[in-house]
Amino acid sequence: MVKIGVIGGGQLARMMIPAAINLGIDLAVFAEAEGSSASLAVTHVGDYRDLGELQKFAASVDTLTFDHEHVPTGHLVSLRDQGIRVYPPPEALSLTHDKIVMRGALQKIGAPQPRWSVTSSEHDRESALVEVGGFPCIAKLPVGGYDGKGVRVVSDWSDFGDWLDLGPVLLEEKVDFVRELAQLVARRPGGELKSWPVVETRQRDGVCSEVIAPAPGLSPSGATRSQRIAADIAEGVGVVGVLAVELFETRDGSILVNELAMRPHNSGHIFTELSRTSQFEQHLRAVADLPLGDTTFISDSGVMANIFGEVNVARASQTLADFPQVKIHSYQKPARPGRKAGHLSVVGDDPHELLGVVIQARAILDSAGYDGGHE
Amino acid sequence: MVKIGVIGGGQLARMMIPAAINLGIDLAVFAEAEGSSASLAVTHVGDYRDLGELQKFAASVDTLTFDHEHVPTGHLVSLRDQGIRVYPPPEALSLTHDKIVMRGALQKIGAPQPRWSVTSSEHDRESALVEVGGFPCIAKLPVGGYDGKGVRVVSDWSDFGDWLDLGPVLLEEKVDFVRELAQLVARRPGGELKSWPVVETRQRDGVCSEVIAPAPGLSPSGATRSQRIAADIAEGVGVVGVLAVELFETRDGSILVNELAMRPHNSGHIFTELSRTSQFEQHLRAVADLPLGDTTFISDSGVMANIFGEVNVARASQTLADFPQVKIHSYQKPARPGRKAGHLSVVGDDPHELLGVVIQARAILDSAGYDGGHE
Numbered sequence: 066m067v068k069i070g071v072i073g074g075g076q077l078a079r080m081m082i083p084a085a086i087n088l089g090i091d092l093a094v095f096a097e098a099e100g101s102s103a104s105l106a107v108t109h110v111g112d113y114r115d116l117g118e119l120q121k122f123a124a125s126v127d128t129l130t131f132d133h134e135h136v137p138t139g140h141l142v143s144l145r146d147q148g149i150r151v152y153p154p155p156e157a158l159s160l161t162h163d164k165i166v167m168r169g170a171l172q173k174i175g176a177p178q179p180r181w182s183v184t185s186s187e188h189d190r191e192s193a194l195v196e197v198g199g200f201p202c203i204a205k206l207p208v209g210g211y212d213g214k215g216v217r218v219v220s221d222w223s224d225f226g227d228w229l230d231l232g233p234v235l236l237e238e239k240v241d242f243v244r245e246l247a248q249l250v251a252r253r254p255g256g257e258l259k260s261w262p263v264v265e266t267r268q269r270d271g272v273c274s275e276v277i278a279p280a281p282g283l284s285p286s287g288a289t290r291s292q293r294i295a296a297d298i299a300e301g302v303g304v305v306g307v308l309a310v311e312l313f314e315t316r317d318g319s320i321l322v323n324e325l326a327m328r329p330h331n332s333g334h335i336f337t338e339l340s341r342t343s344q345f346e347q348h349l350r351a352v353a354d355l356p357l358g359d360t361t362f363i364s365d366s367g368v369m370a371n372i373f374g375e376v377n378v379a380r381a382s383q384t385l386a387d388f389p390q391v392k393i394h395s396y397q398k399p400a401r402p403g404r405k406a407g408h409l410s411v412v413g414d415d416p417h418e419l420l421g422v423v424i425q426a427r428a429i430l431d432s433a434g435y436d437g438g439h440e
Numbered sequence: 441m442v443k444i445g446v447i448g449g450g451q452l453a454r455m456m457i458p459a460a461i462n463l464g465i466d467l468a469v470f471a472e473a474e475g476s477s478a479s480l481a482v483t484h485v486g487d488y489r490d491l492g493e494l495q496k497f498a499a500s501v502d503t504l505t506f507d508h509e510h511v512p513t514g515h516l517v518s519l520r521d522q523g524i525r526v527y528p529p530p531e532a533l534s535l536t537h538d539k540i541v542m543r544g545a546l547q548k549i550g551a552p553q554p555r556w557s558v559t560s561s562e563h564d565r566e567s568a569l570v571e572v573g574g575f576p577c578i579a580k581l582p583v584g585g586y587d588g589k590g591v592r593v594v595s596d597w598s599d600f601g602d603w604l605d606l607g608p609v610l611l612e613e614k615v616d617f618v619r620e621l622a623q624l625v626a627r628r629p630g631g632e633l634k635s636w637p638v639v640e641t642r643q644r645d646g647v648c649s650e651v652i653a654p655a656p657g658l659s660p661s662g663a664t665r666s667q668r669i670a671a672d673i674a675e676g677v678g679v680v681g682v683l684a685v686e687l688f689e690t691r692d693g694s695i696l697v698n699e700l701a702m703r704p705h706n707s708g709h710i711f712t713e714l715s716r717t718s719q720f721e722q723h724l725r726a727v728a729d730l731p732l733g734d735t736t737f738i739s740d741s742g743v744m745a746n747i748f749g750e751v752n753v754a755r756a757s758q759t760l761a762d763f764p765q766v767k768i769h770s771y772q773k774p775a776r777p778g779r780k781a782g783h784l785s786v787v788g789d790d791p792h793e794l795l796g797v798v799i800q801a802r803a804i805l806d807s808a809g810y811d812g813g814h815e
Contacts, residue, residue: 067753083458086480089753089770089782105461105480259764341713341765341787355753356761363738363787378442378464378730386731389634390716395464407464412716412738 067353070122072113073132074101076396077329082106084346095122102396116140123149130306130352131328134161152305152352153327161325164235165207171322174301176294178322180238193236203237242313246280247332248295251307251347251357258299259357261340263291266332272403276369278335281416290320307348338392338410339367364412370423374431375400376407381430388426442728445497447488448507449476451771452704457481459721470497477771491515498524505681505727506703509536527680527727528702536700539610540582546697549676551669553697555613568611578612615696617688621655622707623670626682626722626732633674634732636715638666641707647778651744653710656791665695682723713767714742714787739787743794745802750775751782756805763801
């Protein structure tokens with residue numbers, strides 16, 4: 066029996082469990098603390114920054130993969146040198162650790178992206194600014210940002226003077242985008258690659274709020290280009306597993322790469338109900354080096370809405386009664402402001418109608434029983 | 441958080457785990473032995489015939505439900521008398537313990553069924569035989585039969601003389617059926633009831649081999665009658681959870697009840713891919729007294745094929761490669777002759793084409809790597 070070890074006990078590890086059960090793959094999870102979202106499959110609780118603990122865990126599995134990107138690259142290289150399969154490979158995964166390194170890698174691959182530059186010392190700041198078209202532009206801390214943290218729209222050097230003192234800051238042109246898209250693909254070690262149709266992601270306060278699949282009204286050319294971009298990156302970087310490419314669609318119809326994630330991604334949750342193969346099943350197949358599954362959509366469309374209040378299914382009775390077609394996914398996490406605690410999804414014919422349905426369902430769920438973090 | 445306890449660690453308990461993860465329901469499984477199919481959720485290993493062990497387990501959950509029907513009714517009544525919710529209720533579940541009791545209950549409800557009688561003593565045998573139309577007829581041991589065991593087509597008293605000495609034997613007319621169907625419904629404690637479309641089940645050597653959903657070519661009246669029969673039984677008996685009603689479709693278009701099961705059932709596995717709500721999710725919703733989910737089919741049809749050889753996904757690579765649209769479900773059980781070790785499913789437009797696909801996929805899987813019980 067194949068045994069896959071997952072570093073990280075969050076909701077992504079949690080949602081790999083159903084796929085592992087179906088496929089007959091043994092899953093073991095390395096969690097940071099007791100009571101994690103993936104607790105059912107947790108076999109080790111410890112600190113992922115401790116190489117010794119990682120080695121102990123790795124010895125019990127055939128292949129290591131991840132719920133998050135935070136394990137130090139050096140540790141992963143050591144593990145691989147000891148003969149442990151690590152997917153995605155440490156070199157690929159390390160691109161997600163530093164946004165400046167990522168921009169450089171994308172440039173080498175030839176992926177279309179916003180104009181970008183780096184402020185390294187005080188004297189080259191102005192030329193870096195010129196390269197991205199001047200203020201206003203986007204400033205990003207290269208390390209540690211996510212869900213809108215570490216990203217600012219800046220109109221003056223004083224808007225991010227606190228960051229400039231810390232070291233190099235990534236500058237990006239302020240793209241005139243009409244919406245954000247996400248393209249997910251999965252790749253096996255030998256190169257087999259499968260894509261899902263590109264989706265639209267809707268953000269609120271820098272965090273993904275809803276996902277509509279496939280992206281409504283996108284031109285066939287836009288859809289093809291999105292798939293091509295993600296395939297080129299997956300191949301160029303040597304990703305193994307799911308790769309999520311966050312994209313901007315600009316007013317003039319360009320598709321530009323915003324961010325990368327090398328694991329199942331919030332924008333792909335809708336595939337669990339909508340595609341023949343969920344991103345969790347596909348990720349496990351890829352890292353176990355099994356043939357990839359069919360990504361065809363079973364319905365015309367689907368919509369996913371994130372939930373930020375605690376999901377208590379017993380108190381969600383009204384939502385379930387009013388919307389029998391809506392699926393609830395609870396991550397069994399206590400609520401914390403801005404932290405995803407679950408999601409809703411629905412599939413059908415008309416994406417705008419489906420969006421209305423999940424937003425209504427979420428409104429009931431939110432008003433019906435959330436108590437702000439008490440379990 | 442709702443906590444559901446499942447007695448029995450087989451594949452039905454195993455397949456409840458994904459549904460529990462999605463809904464955010466805590467699942468605890470009482471298994472008979474270590475290394476069971478549902479081992480990921482096992483919290484107690486013991487003997488389900490031991491009331492003390494059942495009590496200890498029941499104290500840790502909110503509601504008890506079942507992977508099998510073998511727990512003694514008296515134990516379940518005791519547990520319920522101690523305030524533990526037991527679903528389905530012991531009285532309902534007990535009908536499945538004795539086929540004679542079941543026939544009597546169905547008669548009271550007015551469900552259409554084959555003519556039946558009971559051979560209790562030597563002197564009434566002939567009149568019992570007359571009631572079912574004489575030989576050949578079907579003889580059934582009232583207790584302990586499943587998957588064709590304890591059932592014989594008999595043409596003479598000597599064909600089941602060994603049974604007649606054991607006690608009463610159930611006789612049933614030999615129904616001139618054209619095929620077998622299965623109607624699944626789920627019922628909540630308060631009476632809410634949802635049905636899936638009726639399916640066709642194909643048997644080989646008395647064991648279900650394939651399931652086609654919905655039953656191809658069934659008249660609308662036949663479909664409506666099947667749903668009505670199952671709804672009447674669920675209501676009449678007070679089932680809580682999934683009820684599977686195995687049916688005969690006769691040459692003259694009648695629908696007659698063959699057997700009952702009060703739990704998720706092999707004939708409903710296809711709903712995991714085909715219906716908006718799987719039987720496992722619906723069972724958990726029902727026993728947790730949550731509103732039931734939409735049972736609409738997402739595709740026109742689906743086909744499920746049971747696998748009797750050991751399922752080893754690593755060795756199933758060829759099947760996955762040739763049939764990316766087929767889903768594998770492994771129960772992580774070593775193979776034993778005639779024992780289901782997994783299933784395949786596929787959804788699409790044309791049921792006959794789908795049947796061809798799963799049968800081909802199963803043939804590859806069987807030849808590709810089964811080694812007859814070695815793990």
